[in-house]
Amino acid sequence: MSATEVFAPRSSVDVLATQIAAVAGRSIRRTLRQPALAIPPLVFPVALMFVNAAGLEPSTLLPGFPTDSFLAFALAVPFVQGALFATMNAGTDLARDVQTGFLNRLSLTSMRGSSLLVGQLAGIVVLGLIQSVFYITVGLVVGVDFAAGIGGIAVLLVFSLVVSLGFGALGSFLALRTGTGEAVQGMFPLLFVFLFISSMNTPRDLIAVDWFRFAATVNPVSYLIECVRSLIIEGWDGRALALGFGIAVAIAVLSLSLASWALRERMTRT
Amino acid sequence: MVNADNSIVVEGLVREFKKGPRAVDGIDLRVEPGEIYGFLGPNGAGKSTTVLMLTTLLPPTDGTAKVAGYDVVHEGPQVRSMIGAALQEAALDNLLTGRDHLRLQTMLQGLPRKERKARGEELLIRVGLTEAADRKVGGYSGGMKRRLDLALALVHRPRVLFLDEPTTGLDPQSRTALWDEVARLAREDGVTVFLTTQYLEEADVLADRVGIIDHGRIVAEGTPAALKAEIGRPSVHAIPERETDRARIASLLAQFGDPLGDGDLAVRLHGGYGLADVVRGVDAEGLALHDVELRAPSLDDVFLAKTGRTLEGAAEAEESAPQPAG
Numbered sequence: 062m063s064a065t066e067v068f069a070p071r072s073s074v075d076v077l078a079t080q081i082a083a084v085a086g087r088s089i090r091r092t093l094r095q096p097a098l099a100i101p102p103l104v105f106p107v108a109l110m111f112v113n114a115a116g117l118e119p120s121t122l123l124p125g126f127p128t129d130s131f132l133a134f135a136l137a138v139p140f141v142q143g144a145l146f147a148t149m150n151a152g153t154d155l156a157r158d159v160q161t162g163f164l165n166r167l168s169l170t171s172m173r174g175s176s177l178l179v180g181q182l183a184g185i186v187v188l189g190l191i192q193s194v195f196y197i198t199v200g201l202v203v204g205v206d207f208a209a210g211i212g213g214i215a216v217l218l219v220f221s222l223v224v225s226l227g228f229g230a231l232g233s234f235l236a237l238r239t240g241t242g243e244a245v246q247g248m249f250p251l252l253f254v255f256l257f258i259s260s261m262n263t264p265r266d267l268i269a270v271d272w273f274r275f276a277a278t279v280n281p282v283s284y285l286i287e288c289v290r291s292l293i294i295e296g297w298d299g300r301a302l303a304l305g306f307g308i309a310v311a312i313a314v315l316s317l318s319l320a321s322w323a324l325r326e327r328m329t330r331t
Numbered sequence: 332m333v334n335a336d337n338s339i340v341v342e343g344l345v346r347e348f349k350k351g352p353r354a355v356d357g358i359d360l361r362v363e364p365g366e367i368y369g370f371l372g373p374n375g376a377g378k379s380t381t382v383l384m385l386t387t388l389l390p391p392t393d394g395t396a397k398v399a400g401y402d403v404v405h406e407g408p409q410v411r412s413m414i415g416a417a418l419q420e421a422a423l424d425n426l427l428t429g430r431d432h433l434r435l436q437t438m439l440q441g442l443p444r445k446e447r448k449a450r451g452e453e454l455l456i457r458v459g460l461t462e463a464a465d466r467k468v469g470g471y472s473g474g475m476k477r478r479l480d481l482a483l484a485l486v487h488r489p490r491v492l493f494l495d496e497p498t499t500g501l502d503p504q505s506r507t508a509l510w511d512e513v514a515r516l517a518r519e520d521g522v523t524v525f526l527t528t529q530y531l532e533e534a535d536v537l538a539d540r541v542g543i544i545d546h547g548r549i550v551a552e553g554t555p556a557a558l559k560a561e562i563g564r565p566s567v568h569a570i571p572e573r574e575t576d577r578a579r580i581a582s583l584l585a586q587f588g589d590p591l592g593d594g595d596l597a598v599r600l601h602g603g604y605g606l607a608d609v610v611r612g613v614d615a616e617g618l619a620l621h622d623v624e625l626r627a628p629s630l631d632d633v634f635l636a637k638t639g640r641t642l643e644g645a646a647e648a649e650e651s652a653p654q655p656a657g
Contacts, residue, residue: 076441083438087427094426094467162422165388166483169416170439171408 080176081183084167088184091154099188102146103195106139113138113262123267128294133205136196137289138261140221141282143192144228145252151185152232152245159240159327174324178317182229189225193218205293213292216302220292223309224285230316237323259283281308336400337364337413337490337523339385343394346380354380356547357394362525362540367517369538369555370527371630373642377547378527379419382495385525386416399490399523415484416493421476425469429460429479432468433486440487454482458512474505481512491523492516498533510537531630531642543634550637559628561636564588566626567609568597572619580620583612591635599632 092099114131121129128134158164167177197214200207207213235245258273259282268274277283288305291298339362346355355377362368372378383389385396387407396403399413423432433451442450455461458478468476477497484492494513498506514537516522528534534541535555543551543558551558567588571580580596587609588598600609606625613620626632634642 079438079441079444083435087424087431087435090431091424091426161424162418162420163424165418166422167439168388169386169411169414170436171412171441171487172439176439 076171077173077176080172081180084172084177084180085183085187088151088154088181089187092150092184092188098150102143102150102188102192105146106142107196107199109142110135110139117262120263125264125267127264130205130294132203133200133294134290135262136200136205136293137286138256139196139199140193140217140289141224141261141285142256143196144189144221144224145249145256147185147189147192147225148228148232148252149246149249150188150232151181151229152236152248153242155181155233155236156240156242156245159236160242164327168328174321174328177328178230178233178320178324181233182226182317185229185232186222186225189221189229190218192225193221200293207292208294208296209292213296217289217292220288220305220309223306223313227309227313227316230313230320234316234320234323237320237327240327255280255282259286261286281312284308337521338362338400339368339396339398339491339523339525341381341385341394341396344381344384344391344396345393346377346384346389347392353547355384355391358542358544358547358549360542360549360552362523364523365517365521366539367513367524367526367537369534369541370525370544371529371531371534371541371634371642372527372544373529376544378529378544379495380547381544382416382418382493382525382527386414386418386493387411412487413489414491414493415487415489417477417480417484417495417497418493419495419499421480423468423471423476423479426467428465428467429455429471429475430464432479432483433464436483436486442487450486454485457485458482459508472505474501474508477501477505477509478512481509485516489522491525494524494526496527496529498528498530506533513537529642531634535630541630543630543637545634545638551633555630558630558633561633564600564602565628566591566597566599566632567606568595568624568626569609569613569620570622571596572621576618579616580613580618583616583618584609587612 110132114135117135118131120126121131121134126134158167197217209216232245235248236242239245258276259280260268260277265274265277265283268277284301284304285308287301288309291301291305295301339360341358341360344355344358345353347353358377358381360368370378370381380389384391385398385403387403387410390404398410401409401413403410427435430451433454434447437447437450452461455464458481460475460478460482463471463475468479471479481494481497497513498509501509510533513524513526517524526533526538538555540552540554541558542549553561567584569580569584571577577596581590584590584596584598587604588600591597591599606623610623631642634640
């Protein structure tokens with residue numbers, strides 16, 4: 062076959078699905094080949110959970126504390142913390158693609174911008190699900206009883222998927238806007254602040270310091286944590302689920318919109 | 332969609348950057364189907380900016396360009412479907428293997444599933460990377476990365492190939508291997524090749540025609556032979572036996588030709604003079620030379636004649652000042 066022959070045309074849906082699979086496969090492969098990136102999102106949140114549980118177990122004696130196991134109370138945190146790691150990983154990977162010119166290589170193919178974003182995020186979502194399965198397994202091993210049962214665990218996995226998607230898109234947006242991995246990593250502490258001024262360690266109604274309670278109340282991360290927590294320690298709490306899913310979906314929609322816009326700006330091809 | 336025209340036609344192409352000079356300042360050029368066109372110039376001359384515009388990655392500020400019959404501004408997707416490009420610095424993912432890269436590229440270029448593997452293997456053989464195909468690219472040498480880069484550019488059988496300084500930093504053996512492959516693509520497969528380079532030898536050996544660009548403008552264009560013939564006369568380069576004789580020798584040489592500058596004792600001979608005349612003149616003055624050489628015109632001489640400086644000197648001057656993409 063000569064170099065000027067062209068390949069048989071394929072349907073656009075088929076091409077789109079193939080492109081998304083290609084980018085997602087690369088995203089997963091890259092992460093798995095970097096243990097230094099894949100392991101911390103699994104280990105650090107769980108380690109922090111055990112440290113907190115060891116020190117804050119007496120909190121469960123407070124009147125109105127919703128459970129007698131601080132581990133069960135704290136198990137919600139790794140799900141959100143792991144998603145924050147995903148934010149940084151997604152952003153750093155994409156920023157590297159910008160810096161090395163790999164994005165230009167992708168831009169020169171017939172790949173659509175949406176394939177890049179969806180594929181990249183699909184990889185992050187798969188990794189987010191792996192993280193969630195790991196946290197759930199750790200919880201079960203240490204004796205946490207999931208109040209919402211098997212159905213609750215399934216909902217928890219779906220919730221993790223939405224949160225990973227939202228935070229992954231946020232990381233992608235930061236990477237596409239700044240074009241440097243350093244800038245993305247520089248945002249990580251800021252995102253962590255949101256985690257620490259949330260209800261991660263104390264139920265909001267038991268926070269005695271006014272400004273902290275106010276900060277935790279207006280902090281959307283609190284509602285993400287409380288959504289997961291409700292499934293673990295309370296069972297089916299419609300309000301917590303609605304707030305958690307509502308905020309997670311809002312973050313995902315906003316982040317995806319921003320990332321799509323930033324991708325169009327970055328891929329300046331005509 | 333199918334277009335038999337593999338040419339590149341550029342008219343008045345301009346690219347201005349904010350707060351910067353015109354990186355490309357109104358160039359016109361035409362590359363015929365199946366031709367290898369060498370775009371020669373120092374760093375910062377506007378070569379890479381031109382390639383980015385022709386490959387649809389950078390919108391021009393003004394002018395028009397058609398690649399394979401399609402307008403680079405208004406028909407970007409059609410242009411991209413017709414071209415392959417290996418841009419400056421092989422943009423590869425160090426964590427993927429060579430085979431991973433080809434799998435990714437064949438999928439993104441929309442090759443049918445049953446053809447992907449075969450096309451990947453064919454290209455690995457073609458660029459001599461079969462044995463290294465399952466090694467991570469991070470462990471590849473510069474030459475291997477460039478060969479993989481070329482293979483990736485060829486995945487979808489492009490009609491026009493852009494190579495931006497493809498041999499920069501390569502050892503002579505890798506450079507020659509890449510030249511052979513590029514020449515084969517043009518001769519046997521009819522691919523039009525637009526090649527930027529800062530190596531005179533590369534342009535001389537590989538290109539059917541050469542465009543010399545300096546400060547964003549094409550200052551000379553033609554076949555290497557025609558450009559050298561335009562300069563016409565050979566040059567004499569002398570090294571004095573005694574450094575104290577330098578001024579007297581320079582003065583003597585000036586009687587035989589035009590000084591070439593850049594601090595060398597060298598002149599472009601006037602018509603009618605030859606090396607023997609210079610040697611006899613030196614003897615007659617009682618001067619001694621450590622070495623003297625007659626050189627046929629080179630593309631560097633062409634560059635010097637057109638810009639007033641050597642390519643090497645121009646590169647150093649450009650590197651000392653901040654510049655937009657080369």
